[in-house]
Amino acid sequence: MIMKKGLVFLLGAITGAVLTFVFFVVLGVAVNGSSRSSDSVDYFDEVGQVMPVQEYKVIQVLPDGNALAMERSNEEYDWYHGPVVLLVGGEEAHYYDEQVVKRTKGGYFRQVGTYRYTARDGSVKTVPAVALR
Numbered sequence: 001m002i003m004k005k006g007l008v009f010l011l012g013a014i015t016g017a018v019l020t021f022v023f024f025v026v027l028g029v030a031v032n033g034s035s036r037s038s039d040s041v042d043y044f045d046e047v048g049q050v051m052p053v054q055e056y057k058v059i060q061v062l063p064d065g066n067a068l069a070m071e072r073s074n075e076e077y078d079w080y081h082g083p084v085v086l087l088v089g090g091e092e093a094h095y096y097d098e099q100v101v102k103r104t105k106g107g108y109f110r111q112v113g114t115y116r117y118t119a120r121d122g123s124v125k126t127v128p129a130v131a132l133r
Contacts, residue, residue: 068087
């Protein structure tokens with residue numbers, strides 16, 4: 001009788017541990033899966049449009065090296081309140097906060113895709129992904 005109670009207790013403890021492990025695995029997959037789907041760059045298959053912008057100002061650098069930036073909206077007062085874009089970095093591009101990224105002589109900004117992210121207020125935003133060529 002005592003042996004049977006001990007076996008039931010042991011099996012109950014093992015079942016609880018297994019269920020706890022499964023719960024955390026499912027939770028981890030759900031959290032990681034949702035962040036990948038909401039914060040992602042969708043690159044175009046075809047060549048995108050050339051952006052008629054002279055410069056952008058970086059407002060936030062992302063962990064992958066890309067940066068959210070704003071278009072210069074007023075040259076007279078040096079304001080950067082234009083639309084937000086994702087500046088796609090490469091091996092040669094290293095962005096930092098408040099950096100002004102200017103179009104090089106003969107170069108241009110080209111849209112290469114779109115970037116979807118979740119803003120601080122919880123809303124999902126989609127902005128052009130732009131590369132300096």
